[in-house]
Amino acid sequence: MSAGAVTGLRLAGVQTLALTRRSVVSEWRQLGNVIPGIVFPLLLAAVYTHQFTRVILLPGFPVVDSFLDFVLPASLVQSVSFGATEAGTELARDIENGFFDRLRASPCTRLPLLLGRLGGAVVVATAKGVLIIAIFLLFGAEIAGGPAAAVVLVAAAVLLVIAIGGLGQMLAILTGSQEAVTATFPLVFTSIFMSSAFFPTNLMSGWFREVAEANPVTWIIDPIRRLVLEGWSWSDVGQALVIPSVISVATVTMAVAALNRKLSSS
Amino acid sequence: MDGNTGSRSGDDVVIEASGLNRTFGEVVAVEGIDLAVTRGEVFGFLGPNGAGKSTTVRMLTTLLRPTGGTARIDGHDVERSAAAVRRVIGVALQDASIDPLMTGNELIRLQAVLHGISRSESKSRGAELLARVGLTGAAGRRVATYSGGMRRRLDLALSLVHEPSILFLDEPSAGLDPTSRLALWEEVRRLNTELGTTVFLTTQYLEEADELAGRIAIIDHGRLVREGSPADLKSTVGSPTLRVEVDPVFLESARRVLIGFGPARPARENRCAIGLDGGAARVAEVVRALDDAGVTVSHLELDLPSLDDVFADATGRRLEGAEK
């Protein structure tokens, strides 16, 4: 690698780190936003565990000791989804109030502008993921695939956050409006319900089952859940990591393309 | 419960406050305010930003409870007979109190309902008031489409729907262009002279207080520092300065003449200056005396003290945002 490329890479790295730090600090300040992302999924899990005790006995339902084991992946995904659009709303806010123009005028290269923000989301999502799993374990849940599986769980959730974050940032660049980005949260929230997160798809029927089976969230939740309930499996690990990775790469690429279009047109 | 409506022996005092106090936690916003406004007066409350004007108005209009002292409007205690107070007052606050999603007509109608005015009467009152403030054409549009000046005019119209005998205006011309301001002053004068409405007006503009108010109270850091008619207040800071410019050959004669009309004051080369005892009324005499002494005057000017001088005299500072 040429000296110029090395310094370019290092510069990009430093810039990304700086913007990550800014984004983490801002998320920390908005602790009010982080707390619902932890309390709400836990509340849901707690309530469902105590009201679905008969449901887990239905024929066709995966073999579990308690609904708690079943719902762990859902709570994880739901928890990290709470902050996932934050990167996008922040970007939209920066665009709205002109800070973005200042950033653009600075010697900051393009990719760190987006990655830096996602960096913040990643840090927070990792923290939330670890916390959720810890609390579940405390309440008696078991991860059959062991600690390695737990790491895969968190990694998959984080990749999902990057995927949603990239989508949010693309929206932010295309619309420049915070409201538009925030409006995606209900969609994300619903799409988690319209998947295998809270109920196995084989026990659903009709159009809803078709929607759930076509939902990428299901493709991520199912392998993760198998890691929790059945144990380690390389194919499940592969599916759990590859699918969100592919989606992340796609959405971040689209966001960068949108950014380039916006910067070159103005 | 106090029921009587107002008449007192001697002057008919409609707004009175005694030791009015308001604290917000540690901060003392208003302290020891004593006021007495008689029926038909236009009373000006002058002071810089943050002096406590709006806080005082909110207490007098029952929107804020005093932490100490008392206030009575038309004989009704603002705390114990708040509803009775609200019957007789009209209020236009600093931020126009309107709902941007409603139209002018809808707001007038709502205001009428709040004051128990019948639909037919509110229609005619509304039309008349909107015409007065020049909003007839815009009345059917949502207030969100109004300019700042239009919103204030609508706010004024709303405050008059129930024909109150006492009107509170909190910084009514803040943010208005000069033409709108003059129109507002005209309307305030008309309300006062034609309808006899008592007006309590707060402002940070000297000119406004000077133009409109029969009596002024100056408030600074929550306290009343001066009170009186504009003329009286100005005279308290001393007599106006008369400056006369003459040919150097007449200088001594001029000085000898002028000294008889008041004490000498610092002046430039070729000029004499005195503090003119008796004020502007005596200028004619001075001119005659100079003429009799054979002095040719090339320039004469009279500098009257302004309310800004009054404020500076009372507080040691110039009024912020003062209009010159």
Place this chain on the structure above:
Amino acid sequence: MSVATVDHSTNLGHAGMVASAICGRGMRRIMARPTLIMPVLLMPLIFVLSFTGAFGSLTRVEGYGTDNVFNWMAVYAAMQGAVFAGVGGASTTAEDIENGFFDRLLLTPGSRVPILVGTMAYSALRSTIPTTGVLLVSALGGLRLSAGPLALVAVYVATAGMASAFCLLGLAVVYRFRTMRSMILIQVCGFSLMFLSNGQVPIHFMNGWLHTVARVNPVTNVLRFARQGFLGDLTWSMTWPGLVALGAMVAVAGALAVHQLRRLAA
């Protein structure tokens, strides 16, 4: 020389006019800006679709009480919508306080309580929008009026009552804290209260702390009352506890709101 010197403080006719003017103003605002009502309408629709889709198989569990999950979930979603509608009504007041219009309402010469009553009435009327939306969508899913038109009466009474109670609670909070942001607290309370009830499953499906909480939760009785017409006939034994619960919630919330309104000038 003022004209309107009539004492209004004890005049019921005047109070009624003020209340209906405030209520009418609220409804006109919705027509002026229909997007105001979108979240209140959409969220319950999202709920009913997500929950009936994900948990449709609950009907296979013995003792659920119906063979069509819409018969159980529709009322839950409608009442959730009513809570949103109620809080939304209080949010209008929060907006009024923030932009100064509330001062003009406070200057009414009569009692200020009719303003509160008018806002509550507006919320109750508002709640018919999500309720109707949910019922229409659920009808497409097979919702059955087992008790005929009385079923609809029960659910509309219940949702109007819930909206009123939460509007009053919201007003108590708004009069105290005077900002829009304080509404989030009530939203969260309302959602949690709805969740910790027999909203999704019958009480005898629950165990542990959830069972206890749901039993003492007044919303449980309201749901029973509102739902009965879709599960069978209306009976007095299912009706009176619901009406008592509604009455109690409205009374308590109302007392809090009036108390805070009186303190408002302090």
